[in-house]
Amino acid sequence: MNQYLKKLFLILTMCLMTCQGWAQFEGMRLSPAARISLITCSSGNELYAVFGHSAVRVKDPVTGMDIVFNYGTFDFNEPNFYLKFARGKLNYKLSAAYFRDFVYSYTMENRSVYEQDLNLTPEQREQYWQFLTNNYLPANRFYLYDFFFDNCATRIRDGVEATFPGKVKFNISHFDKDMTFRNLIDLYLPPQPWGDFGIDLALGAPIDREATPYEYMFLPDYLSKGFANATIEQNGSTVPLTGKVRVVFERDPELTVPDTFFTPVVLCWVIFALVLAVTLLDLSKRRRSRTSDLTFYLIIGLLGIILLLLWTATDHQATANNYNLLWAIPTHIVVAVYLGKYHLPSWVRTYLIVTAVISLVLLVAWPWWPQQFHVAFFPLVLALGMRAAYIVWFSKQPVRRAHWQTIK
Structure with missing residues (x-):
């Protein structure tokens, strides 16, 4: 208070x-x-x-x-x-x-x-x-x-x-010193892990130009x-x-904000661990957790819509050309609705294959993209690609009602 x-x-x-x-x-x-x-x-x-x-x-x-x-x-x-x-x-x-x-x-x-x-x-x-x-x-x-x-x-x-x-x-x-605008602001952000996360999420490739x-x-x-x-x-x-x-x-250096353990990196790896656990449990029980898939892709899709609006509906120069839209894809919000259903249309399976491929390319070429990604995004991309691959694999399995099932 x-x-x-x-x-x-x-x-x-x-x-x-x-x-x-x-x-x-x-x-x-x-x-x-x-x-x-x-x-x-x-x-x-x-x-x-x-x-x-x-x-x-x-x-x-x-x-x-x-x-x-x-x-x-x-x-x-x-x-x-x-x-x-x-x-x-x-x-x-x-x-x-x-x-x-x-x-x-x-x-x-x-x-x-x-x-x-x-x-x-x-x-x-x-x-x-x-x-x-x-x-x-x-x-x-x-x-x-x-x-x-x-x-x-x-x-x-x-x-x-x-x-x-x-x-x-x-x-x-x-x-x-060959520093980009992002490098320069990163010098000030170690005490602000959540601020650093938000900036790297919202600001696109323009700030990765060398200043x-x-x-x-x-x-x-x-x-x-x-x-x-x-x-x-x-x-x-x-x-x-x-x-x-x-x-x-002159400030008193002892009056500083204590470090916090719960950072975006920790949160995103926890999310990956939960997605991995759900996937392994689904695999062992021969099922697909529809509610989990719907929720996960819905949240990522909503995030993508926000990033797209920051790019196209604002005058912020730094929010343009945001490569985070390669994994936070706005259309995930549409696909999420179908992931909550028992049967998947063929186009949804094709969409998920593309999602898995994009995720793989993002992960393999991580250091060479023209935009520097926050390290916390890595487990999110990994989780998206893994779950997309599992859903496609599961949908191609022969239906054996006694063994294979989907759950809410």
Whole structure:
């Protein structure tokens, strides 16, 4: 209960700490003593927070202003919020919050906060300030979020480049480790086995493309490293874009989420063991368990329909070309109805033969597919192929009512 109260408190805090509106920045200019910095927040325990966060701090001791511009917020009150979120049509927005409140919310979540001052001249600081406040206008603050290509980190990178066109250079060739987008996000997912499972299930082959060093910066940690290795032109000379990283708050490493034994890999191998046990029992008793077959293929078929809708009925780029549809086949839901019956039409037997063959090809060519599959899918594919092969074999056996039977 304490965890739920804590989360509720954090949500209320985030709502209350937002600055009142754009009018407070209208016509405001920075003093020469002002500074602008990149804020990087470490991973959190929840899936939405596991990849970290980026924001921009603007502090002016002359005016007393100390605020954070944050591209990672959205409005729960937006009409059809959940439908838009599912379809990839949800607008995120640039918000502004008081720095003390921003940091407090992250300390409450035990997430480290780091800061890098941008090495800008007073004129450049004013240019970037004007860019941020113009972005914060009600007409400009909303954008269509994309996790890999348009998020809280890429917006900051792109904003700095747009403010100083041709003057910022990211010296990040050493980032290149032949990593795909999936490899990059996998770096953060060991504490989130179920989140890792869901991501590998829903996201298709597009995220198995090798990312360029520049594209690595969709992750806040790599944005921080990118800024640390970047340079900017000033008055005919080239200088580092940022200063050294400062620690605003360091998390307590002892306050971590304990490991859980019940992972997707364990669950899927349990499912395989159950399917194997049913198959062996059916074989020994010379029967076919119709209810088990119907349930198994119905669930996999429903899963396939969800994956197909994520591909075809949403604007999410990363959910396209999902090779998981080779085993989570939507038409399984139709075949499941016939598997609950005593007699199987010939086309159902043909369908199951194809299913068994596809499962075999998937398993044999597992490492070479253009999409990296989660290890938990292996026992599911194995179970589907095994059960399809058994049903076909059983249906071809001569009918001996005294010995062979099917059961509900």
